[in-house]
Amino acid sequence: MVLKVEDLHKTYAGNKVLNGVSFEIDRGQIKVICGPSGSGKSTLLRCLNLLTHPDKGRVWLEQQEITGEVDDVNKVRQKIGFVFQDFNLFNHLTALKNVSIALEIVRKMKRDEARDLALKELRKVNLADDAHKFPAELSGGQKQRVAIARALAMNPVIMFYDEPTSALDPHLIGEVLDVMKKLAQEKLTSLVVTHEIGFARSVADEIMFMGDGKILERGPPNQIIENPKHEVVQQFFKRINELYRRNE
């Protein structure tokens, strides 16, 4: 088991954002979280890599509990690849340096070594030719692929994606999803917050639907998308399906 979450709670300013979330992810599994905005999806991810601390509940990463007294929070985060909705590339660094900087200063790799590995990761996301460009010179889709390469370079045990395509123009979503699908097929353990039901259908082992800080319903993609039991989930996918049909 790579990740185990038990009864996670988080309150922000009197708001119960997470209200008892539990699940597990095994090695090589891809799990997708969906749900309406404000349902606690992003907060969940941020609790899981300790960018914010849960009020209650426990989290284990590779059998090690990370919610109690942790010697080194940074060590925990190094094992988790995190891809943000709005990329968060380092603006002052080239694509290559964005990928290599943590290798140099966190992993303490030699500059040449870090550079070679970074270039290899950029090749994986089809951006080797743009390695010298700065974030402001890249499209949204390219930025997000650099961000994925940056996370991959650290050789994480699990990848978290926080709505990785929500900030992208529609015609750029495909190139990012293609990279994510490729990684999923390589069985890179992943937890993906997304509303891309096509992606979920083709690679997810399970969809967890969140609402009001809880997992309202969970199961195989087809069952959740086509035949949900919970009323909120039915409404949600009905609307998403209508939207997709209109786009087709």
Place this chain on the structure above:
Amino acid sequence: MIAFWDTFLPRIFAASVITIELVVVSVPIGVALAIILGVARVYGNRPVSLVATSIVGIFRGFPAIVTLFIIFFALPDMGVYFSSFWSAVLGFVLVTGAYQSEYVRGSIQSVQTGQSLAAQALGMSKSQEVVHIILPQALRAALPGISNEIIYLILYSSLASYIGVEEIFGVARSFNSLAFRPIEIFLTAGLIYAAIATVCFAGFRMLERKLRIPGLEAAR
């Protein structure tokens, strides 16, 4: 007429060298202090940020000339001696450091939180994040303000004459009390300050251009 310029020019040029020395020594130490104060105010725990805030408050609050007089005249009474030159340097470092730290603080706070989140998510420590991610971006943004402060510093370095440093304005004043040619003397002094400031300004514009991040054009 010729005799006047023959004696005045060499002396004012020698004084210019002193002024440039004052500035060249004070600026890097002042910038370093500004960065330390700015970082301490944003990231320091309560006592650290309180100390930094107090230092900034004092040296932005005191007129620069008062700071110089305290260092040169009052500190010796407490057993601490500095020469005229080093008293001036210390005073300028404190004053410019305090002023510049405000630009540093403001620009650190204007770096998007996402930059910090991404650094943390990669497992960087806070100091690695500040040194490698936040400061390189913040200092670029602070550069126009910092260069402005450095130009001010060049101009108020003239105050050093009041604690006995033989810099441009001091030499001009003492020369005038002998020659009584205020027009030539003070215009020349002013022009030399302006020349130094202009060179400095051009240097900073070049630096700004060199450090500009490709693709990130400023709003026009």
